[in-house]
Amino acid sequence: GAAVVDGAVEEQGRxxxxxxxxxxxxxxxxxxxxxxxxxxxxxxxxGREQQARAELSALAADRFSTLPRNDDWLFSLCLLVDASRxxxxxxxxxxxxxxxxxxxxxTAVNPPAACIxxxxxxxxxxxxxxxxxSEAERHFEDALRANSRMGxxxxxxxxxxxxxxxxxGRAGPGDPERAAELLA
Numbered sequence: 744g745a746a747v748v749d750g751a752v753e754e755q756g757r758x759x760x761x762x763x764x765x766x767x768x769x770x771x772x773x774x775x776x777x778x779x780x781x782x783x784x785x786x787x788x789x790g791r792e793q794q795a796r797a798e799l800s801a802l803a804a805d806r807f808s809t810l811p812r813n814d815d816w817l818f819s820l821c822l823l824v825d826a827s828r829x830x831x832x833x834x835x836x837x838x839x840x841x842x843x844x845x846x847x848x849x850t851a852v853n854p855p856a857a858c859i860x861x862x863x864x865x866x867x868x869x870x871x872x873x874x875x876x877s878e879a880e881r882h883f884e885d886a887l888r889a890n891s892r893m894g895x896x897x898x899x900x901x902x903x904x905x906x907x908x909x910x911x912g913r914a915g916p917g918d919p920e921r922a923a924e925l926l927a
Contacts, residue, residue, distance in 0.1 A: 775815070776802075776809070776810050776811060776815070776819065777815035777818065777819045777822075777853060779798060779801075779802060780802065780810075780815075780818075780819040780820075780822045780823055780826075781822060782794075782798055783795050783798035783799045783802060783822070783823060783826045784822040784823070784825055784826045786798060786826075787799075787825065787826040787829035787830055788825075788829065792830060795826055795829065795830055796830055796832075798826075799823060799826050799827065799830060799832060799835060802823060803823075803835050803838065806838045806842075807820065807823070807838060807839065807842060814853075814854050815853055815854075817843070817846055817849060817851045817852075817862060818851045818852055818853040818857070818859065820839055820842055820843055820851075820865070821843070821851040821859055821862060821864075821865040822859070823835070823839055824836060824839050824840075824843070824865040824866075824868050824869045825865070825868065827839060827869070827872065828868050828869075828872050831872070832872075833872050833873045833874075836868075836869040836872040836873055837869070837873050839865070839869050840866060840869040840870060840873065840875075843862055843865055843866050843869070844866060846862045847862055847863050847866055847882065847885065848862070848863070848885075848889070849861075849862045850862065850889070850893065851865065858895065858898075859898065860886065860889075860890050860893075860895050860897075860898030860901065860902070861885065861886040861889035861890050861893075861895075861898065861902075863882045863883075863885040863886035863889055864882070864883070864886035864890070864898065864901065864902045864905060866878075866882040866886075867879045867880075867881075867882035867883040867885075867886055867902075867905065867906065867909070868905055868909070870882055871905075871909035871912070871913075874913075876913060879909055883902060883905070883906040883909070886898075886902045887899060887902050887903070887906075890902055903925040903926065904925075904926065906922075906925050907921075907922035907923075907925040907926045908922075910922040910925070
């Protein structure tokens with residue numbers, strides 16, 4: 744299941760290939776909440792809004808307290824930030840931001856093999872979605888530094904794209920130019 748977000752499948756636009764195998768895994772292993780988070784993430788990526796929204800809402804019950812605080816927790820929350828962005832769910836993004844903030848300097852991994860980069864990238868995405876622009880800028884800068892330091896080039900690129908999208912969404916003075924720099 745973790746291969747869904749390992750960079751290769753998602754960044755190559757091949758998420759649909761894992762949708763049915765992931766659903767089967769989630770059905771067979773319901774005790775692994777990370778699989779539900781992956782399902783919400785994949786549904787959001789594929790534009791299956793109703794499915795993604797239902798899964799995200801169920802997971803968000805009581806401010807995401809049903810997600811076990813295990814090795815998958817940070818990874819799961821970061822997946823849900825991206826799903827929240829795809830669905831424009833600022834309320835969920837705000838709750839996720841608060842949960843993730845103490846872990847800004849960590850890397851989101853799903854042991855043993857999947858990594859989705861710096862938690863700061865997810866914090867930046869959540870902050871931008873909730874229009875906390877100064878926090879978003881700070882977290883994007885931190886994420887770029889952390890992902891570069893790790894040599895996580897796909898996540899450096901993803902951070903630049905996410906930052907550019909946030910700037911274009913804000914559309915303030917100089918934002919289109921800065922977004923173009925980031926995309927270059």
